[in-house]
Amino acid sequence: MMLFMNYYRKTLLVVLCSLFSIFPQQAIAESDHCVLLVYHRFTDDGPRSTSVSPELFRSHLSYLQDNDFEVLPLDEVIDALQANTSLPDKCVSLTADDGYLSIYDNAYPLLKEFQMPMAVFVATEAIDQHYPAMMSWTQLGEMSDLIATYNHGVSHSHLAGKESKEIAAEIISAQIRLKIELGVQFKFFAYPYGEFDDAAYDQLQALGFVGFGQQSGAIGVNSDRFNLPRYAMAGSYAKMSSFALKVNSLPMPIASEEPKLMLISEGDRPLLTLNFTRPMNANERYQFACFVAGQEAPEMNWIGVDKVTIQASKPLAKGRSRYNCTVPSKQKGRYYWYSKLWLAQAD
Numbered sequence: 337m338m339l340f341m342n343y344y345r346k347t348l349l350v351v352l353c354s355l356f357s358i359f360p361q362q363a364i365a366e367s368d369h370c371v372l373l374v375y376h377r378f379t380d381d382g383p384r385s386t387s388v389s390p391e392l393f394r395s396h397l398s399y400l401q402d403n404d405f406e407v408l409p410l411d412e413v414i415d416a417l418q419a420n421t422s423l424p425d426k427c428v429s430l431t432a433d434d435g436y437l438s439i440y441d442n443a444y445p446l447l448k449e450f451q452m453p454m455a456v457f458v459a460t461e462a463i464d465q466h467y468p469a470m471m472s473w474t475q476l477g478e479m480s481d482l483i484a485t486y487n488h489g490v491s492h493s494h495l496a497g498k499e500s501k502e503i504a505a506e507i508i509s510a511q512i513r514l515k516i517e518l519g520v521q522f523k524f525f526a527y528p529y530g531e532f533d534d535a536a537y538d539q540l541q542a543l544g545f546v547g548f549g550q551q552s553g554a555i556g557v558n559s560d561r562f563n564l565p566r567y568a569m570a571g572s573y574a575k576m577s578s579f580a581l582k583v584n585s586l587p588m589p590i591a592s593e594e595p596k597l598m599l600i601s602e603g604d605r606p607l608l609t610l611n612f613t614r615p616m617n618a619n620e621r622y623q624f625a626c627f628v629a630g631q632e633a634p635e636m637n638w639i640g641v642d643k644v645t646i647q648a649s650k651p652l653a654k655g656r657s658r659y660n661c662t663v664p665s666k667q668k669g670r671y672y673w674y675s676k677l678w679l680a681q682a683d
Contacts, residue, residue, distance in 0.1 A: 396569070440471050524546050530656075591613045
């Protein structure tokens with residue numbers, strides 16, 4: 337009898353170990369995540385930095401459909417994360433900024449064909465002034481079966497450096513117009529150019545808005561709700577060669593970052609500290625890699641097993657720069673991804 341019990345215990349242990357190998361606890365714990373994509377123009381002849389061709393956009397949608405991704409409305413994704421309820425493992429949500437007419441002419445027909453939703457962030461002044469490159473309120477209403485419209489401010493101006501009252505007016509006035517024209521209730525705001533400073537960040541938080549940036553990475557339950565990352569889909573960043581890697585990415589398990597905000601002085605080598613939600617094992621620490629565009633690898637220093645500092649090897653130029661960091665996950669072909677956007681201004 338004792339021999340049988342020992343055999344049973346060993347067999348059970350083998351089965352349990354194999355199950356945890358197939359379904360690692362870490363993967364289960366990180367099942368609530370989604371990838372947000374941000375587009376601007378859907379055209380063959382627009383500026384390369386903000387455009388994707390309709391043909392390439394079709395390829396994006398085809399990939400998502402053929403590989404069993406669930407493309408969810410943005411409000412469902414945010415509601416799930418705020419309520420800490422489950423999301424599908426292969427979750428993607430499509431967004432577009434500015435409200436260019438090419439969304440109505442070229443993107444919407446493809447979204448209808450594939451029956452996939454999208455969120456569009458619009459600057460209300462451009463619509464009210466009937467700018468020819470932008471959609472009208474009527475056109476936005478016509479697409480409401482698949483396209484939800486949200487807040488991108490009134491004037492689409494840079495928020496960094498503005499007074500708090502001016503920032504609040506940009507956000508509140510735009511929200512009023514959206515409610516009057518389209519009945520918009522959700523308080524979602526995409527930072528123009530993905531840029532903000534302390535005043536803008538604090539105003540968004542005070543007004544109770546969810547904020548969306550333009551830095552890379554997937555979102556999860558620990559993501560900063562006032563600066564959620566979105567992968568930019570334009571130019572070389574939208575190529576199919578990297579599309580699969582991005583939509584399959586996972587949120588880096590980060591509990592906090594220091595500094596939280598992005599504004600620095602021109603010529604700085606900002607020191608970034610990342611605090612992780614869990615200990616990073618030796619293999620993860622070894623494979624953790626960061627990049628700064630136009631530079632050699634940044635300086636990295638691990639402090640224990642759950643904290644790392646990252647600093648550019650050379651001063652950052654005026655304008656926008658990024659620290660991009662990745663580490664392979666236990667799931668083949670899937671990477672944890674994190675990006676920090678810096679905005680360097682002249683003193």
